[in-house]
Amino acid sequence: MLSEFDLIARYFTRPIRQGGPVALSVGDDCALLAPAPGMQLAISSDMLVEGRHFFPGAEPRSLGHKCLAVNLSDLAAMGARPVAFTLALSLPAAEPDWLAAFSDGMLSLADQHQCELIGGDTTKGPLNICITVFGEVPPDQALRRDAAQPGDDIWISGTVGDARLALAGYRNELALPPEALAVAAPRMHAPTPRVELGLALRGIARAAIDISDGLAGDLGHILKRSGVGATLFVDDLPAGPALARREHDLRRRFTLAGGDDYELCFTAAPERRDEVLAAASRSATSVTRVGRIDKVPGLRLVDAEGAPLALQAASFDHFASP
């Protein structure tokens, strides 16, 4: 059996990038970070629990990727550049094969974003993965939830709903042919955090959030904190390629209230449409205009003709579900 210290040394210790912001990494009581002068530090924590956020026995490489991806997605939603992260890991047993694949999936994504693992904790217990991620953002350029203004366009990146479709397939909520599952599953298992888009939108977008619990619910957080309402053009929502082939009603439900999309939802003034599209192009990420911020509170769903739709679009809530 590997000891806790062997474990950390073998799978999670790597040399620090010299000249970067990490002054001291894994192996002391604390890591030391030297933030770039004048920058603010954006900080987010996510905890993923087996059986709740991923299936028991989930493939460890994509699990490692996903755990870091959902945290990087929070940085993206602030327009912050990833710098470093800590990993706290509770494991039923220290299995070398599992750990090798898990750390490989996680650290490959970390390398793509030059985001260094600087510390953490390992312990024995039910599988639980807690990451805290750090990014840099210039003061007053963070994309906050409370900055939306009436008249703003609402945009989302990429496509939504395929992760929810894959989940529905696994759960046998509906019949999903293997070809469709093969298209949809990567959206559930290996989301792409929209870090480059978040950076490109600094100074252009007003409010932003990442879509983790379903668009309608997450947009609701922007509305609440900004003290505004919104109209969503439901039939303009870009469905993922697998969901796009499904019936109209399912498409509406899963694009509106899917979950696990990890796309950005953001608002920007209408006069900045060209800049938004240029930012999307610069970051090689598609964006779609899907609605409008209103002065009147509440979320109004409308169809392609602008007629109101009465759809239930509850967000995923970890304690409200049975």
Next chain:
Amino acid sequence: MLSEFDLIARYFTRPIRQGGPVALSVGDDCALLAPAPGMQLAISSDMLVEGRHFFPGAEPRSLGHKCLAVNLSDLAAMGARPVAFTLALSLPAAEPDWLAAFSDGMLSLADQHQCELIGGDTTKGPLNICITVFGEVPPDQALRRDAAQPGDDIWISGTVGDARLALAGYRNELALPPEALAVAAPRMHAPTPRVELGLALRGIARAAIDISDGLAGDLGHILKRSGVGATLFVDDLPAGPALARREHDLRRRFTLAGGDDYELCFTAAPERRDEVLAAASRSATSVTRVGRIDKVPGLRLVDAEGAPLALQAASFDHFASP
């Protein structure tokens, strides 16, 4: 049943202290921290699991205190001043009474150190508490594990072993009278992080670590990373008041390899003894000189006459135990 958002709002959201380093707190994708110019950020994560780090059904107020205390202890061991923390919490159910007591225990300690809760996550799952804590320390003043030098004195703060004695009582490893348990138990349930001592030792101590897994094992980390050895004066180790009344052999074992002490072990040059004592006095924390750093690798245990002792002093390791 409380929803995740109700939960966060009710028990874990408080106004930000104006003019402090926290620019944005709970409620956005990320918190924003504006570090003081020129300061490095010390960062540590600890994960506490029910049945592993605390008993099932542990009293929530002291549990809340302890979870933050063990993290503040890591800052203390770096000589860092607490600034903020994130809390990720996996709970089997959202029980208002439990949450009220837990958050009260945690936030009372946070207030003592002006350490603000700036974000985190809540989810349903086996009870697991993961805190990441942030502190400030001037560059080159952090008390690192790799800075001990041959000839340094080895010091520890406070007393050790009473937390281990309480655990032995709970586990019926030995007969512990109720009066003794009443003295020892608070050391296990409500440790005091030595934050003020850590700050007072900046520029005076060389290496430091906090004693969480037992003195011998934790001192071993300093020795390994500093490339040195040490001689420990075992009979000079200050036992906690309950342990001090027990037999000699038990006292030696529990002071050397107890666990859950959360005292500081640090080294300093012999010519700085007066300064060490002044720092202890300034921070109202007792310190005891208990050994010496040697050039020769390895840890040598000696008795009051300087004669070698052959004691097993394995550190607590989460994966090495059965």
